[in-house]
Amino acid sequence: MFQRLPDAGGERVSFTIDGRPAEALSVDSVAAALIANGVGACRTTPVSGAPRGPYCMMGVCFDCLVTIDGTGNQQGCQIRVRPGMRVETQNGKREIDR
Amino acid sequence: MTDLKPRYDLAVIGAGPAGLAAATLAAKRGLSTVLLDEQAAPGGQIYRAITRSPVKNPSVLGTDYWHGADLVGPFRDSGADYLPGAAVWSVSRTLDIGLSRDGAARILPARHVILATGALERPFAVPGWTLPGVMGAGAAQILLKTSGLIASGNVVMAGSGPLLWLLAWQYLRAGARIDAILDTTPRENWRRAMPLLPAFARSGYVGKGLKLLLEVRRKVKVIGNVSALRAEGDGRVQTVVYRQGDGAEQRLPADTLLLHHGVIPNINLANAIGCAQSWDEAQRCWVPDVDGWGATSVEGVAIAGDGAGIGGALAAEHRGRLTALDALHRLGAIDRATRDRDAAPHREALDRALRGRDFLDALYRPGREFRVPADETIVCRCEEVTAGQVRDAVKLGVSGPNQTKSFLRCGMGPCQGRLCGPTVVEVIADARGVSPAEVGYYRLRPPVKPITLAELASLPKAEDEVAAVMHH
Numbered sequence: 052m053f054q055r056l057p058d059a060g061g062e063r064v065s066f067t068i069d070g071r072p073a074e075a076l077s078v079d080s081v082a083a084a085l086i087a088n089g090v091g092a093c094r095t096t097p098v099s100g101a102p103r104g105p106y107c108m109m110g111v112c113f114d115c116l117v118t119i120d121g122t123g124n125q126q127g128c129q130i131r132v133r134p135g136m137r138v139e140t141q142n143g144k145r146e147i148d149r
Numbered sequence: 150m151t152d153l154k155p156r157y158d159l160a161v162i163g164a165g166p167a168g169l170a171a172a173t174l175a176a177k178r179g180l181s182t183v184l185l186d187e188q189a190a191p192g193g194q195i196y197r198a199i200t201r202s203p204v205k206n207p208s209v210l211g212t213d214y215w216h217g218a219d220l221v222g223p224f225r226d227s228g229a230d231y232l233p234g235a236a237v238w239s240v241s242r243t244l245d246i247g248l249s250r251d252g253a254a255r256i257l258p259a260r261h262v263i264l265a266t267g268a269l270e271r272p273f274a275v276p277g278w279t280l281p282g283v284m285g286a287g288a289a290q291i292l293l294k295t296s297g298l299i300a301s302g303n304v305v306m307a308g309s310g311p312l313l314w315l316l317a318w319q320y321l322r323a324g325a326r327i328d329a330i331l332d333t334t335p336r337e338n339w340r341r342a343m344p345l346l347p348a349f350a351r352s353g354y355v356g357k358g359l360k361l362l363l364e365v366r367r368k369v370k371v372i373g374n375v376s377a378l379r380a381e382g383d384g385r386v387q388t389v390v391y392r393q394g395d396g397a398e399q400r401l402p403a404d405t406l407l408l409h410h411g412v413i414p415n416i417n418l419a420n421a422i423g424c425a426q427s428w429d430e431a432q433r434c435w436v437p438d439v440d441g442w443g444a445t446s447v448e449g450v451a452i453a454g455d456g457a458g459i460g461g462a463l464a465a466e467h468r469g470r471l472t473a474l475d476a477l478h479r480l481g482a483i484d485r486a487t488r489d490r491d492a493a494p495h496r497e498a499l500d501r502a503l504r505g506r507d508f509l510d511a512l513y514r515p516g517r518e519f520r521v522p523a524d525e526t527i528v529c530r531c532e533e534v535t536a537g538q539v540r541d542a543v544k545l546g547v548s549g550p551n552q553t554k555s556f557l558r559c560g561m562g563p564c565q566g567r568l569c570g571p572t573v574v575e576v577i578a579d580a581r582g583v584s585p586a587e588v589g590y591y592r593l594r595p596p597v598k599p600i601t602l603a604e605l606a607s608l609p610k611a612e613d614e615v616a617a618v619m620h621h
Contacts (some may be wrong), residue, residue, distance in 0.1 A: 052282075052302040052404045056323055059203040059297025076296060078203055083296040091385050092281040098533040102384050104281030106568075108288035109194055110187055111269050111415075112530065113563035114279075124563075124599075128291075129236075131189055 066136040082115040082127035094141040160259035165193020167454025168265030170469030176229035198295040239595035254604040268412040268455035277380030286409035302404035307331035310513040335516040342512035352505030410515040421593040428586035442475035467499035529569035531562020543580040
């Protein structure tokens with residue numbers, strides 16, 4: 052659980068998480084935008100199916116992999132959220148056609 | 150990427166303090182310079198979001214953070230080209246740099262390369278560290294700097310080292326509540342650190358550090374001498390279980406557990422380039438071999454900043470300038486005497502910045518129980534390999550981390566060993582009863598960031614390259 056500092060202002064961005072409408076700040080990475088919306092787990096692992104969430108936030112751990120606008124295995128912490136972006140949590144391996 | 154020159158005198162990789170300072174100096178003194186960075190904005194991790202942090206109250210992040218702005222301004226005026234959002238996945242021996250940006254790959258040739266890839270948090274493998282809600286303290290700090298987000302609910306911090314205390318202090322400034330700090334600093338570290346205290350006392354850190362520590366200790370419950378730690382929960386962290394010394398297990402409710410026990414050089418790119426590296430016993434990590442100018446064993450490749458051994462943000466800046474002066478010299482822009490003369494003030498400043506570092510290294514050296522985790526602990530997060538499996542492999546004759554790849558797939562997931570390498574080395578060394586120096590490290594190969602076949606296929610090809618594939 053994370054919350055925004057009261058004085059943290061900025062341009063707001065509307066996007067979707069698994070089809071549900073969500074809001075973030077334009078400075079947010081996709082991983083930060085998920086966390087700000089209370090989504091702590093963004094994928095399940097290909098090996099055991101365990102849930103995972105962002106761990107390092109700096110491009111190192113690859114635990115924040117999500118599907119963005121239909122493309123799988125995107126590093127959520129390295130990509131900034133954009134208006135209209137479709138973010139989907141990811142189950143297991145990246146699928147062959149996305 | 151159309152505004153890039155076809156070739157540069159100098160390519161600097163990483164826009165933290167070392168990279169910004171190196172690129173600024175080199176460009177101002179006439180080298181055609183490009184700064185390549187994976188992030189969308191300059192600052193690296195230490196000065197992350199320095200140009201656009203939504204945290205409006207400057208006292209939350211502190212004056213040391215805002216110093217980052219003093220590096221970005223001169224960089225913008227330096228004439229260096231800047232390519233944010235660029236993931237560098239390869240540097241060849243001919244100094245051709247492979248990079249990807251917005252899903253397109255390209256090769257950028259340079260005459261000299263400075264790696265300023267900085268540091269990452271030392272992996273802190275405890276049972277349950279893969280549960281959502283468990284993060285690095287550095288990750289929480291990035292969320293604060295870039296997005297103004299702070300952990301809410303039950304927040305527990307655990308580990309050791311300056312960054313943990315700094316984050317706690319910043320959290321308190323931001324109005325966050327911290328349930329407890331579980332301090333894992335081994336008591337016996339004080340004995341090793343005490344002889345180094347006089348030098349630390351003369352450094353600029355001591356006053357600031359003490360003030361910060363006292364402020365945090367006054368406001369947060371600090372539980373010392375923690376000897377065991379794990380996270381539990383169904384689908385996410387809910388409880389932190391710990392022990393003090395030989396005491397009984399204690400439990401704390403937690404929605405967020407922030408782990409930290411120091412930072413280590415991010416060596417993946419240097420390693421893949423083939424730069425020689427050595428085990429640093431004091432900092433307990435692998436460090437690329439560099440001379441006083443940051444030059445590596447590979448001709449034309451230098452390393453500046455924490456990527457060549459942890460020295461902190463101010464040291465990184467000065468090391469950046471020294472490597473840039475050496476680049477100017479090697480490329481024939483200045484003679485040796487000029488290089489040495491102009492380096493003198495930066496060397497003095499570097500010595501000042503490094504004063505007391507030995508004390509911090511000794512005091513905050515992680516304890517064995519956290520460097521060498523118990524059997525059930527996952528060490529390779531990607532392939533979900535436990536410390537016990539690594540030990541079993543050692544019993545079968547595995548002598549180093551490269552063999553664990555073929556036995557266990559350990560280190561072969563998308564993070565390419567970044568989050569397991571240091572722990573796997575410690576576990577193997579401990580099981581064999583030898584120094585990690587003898588165990589070695591993963592032999593990494595490009596691409597050091599995952600790229601798609603489509604990106605590779607989009608690279609322009611020379612006729613002989615096409616012929617080599619088509620006619621054989």
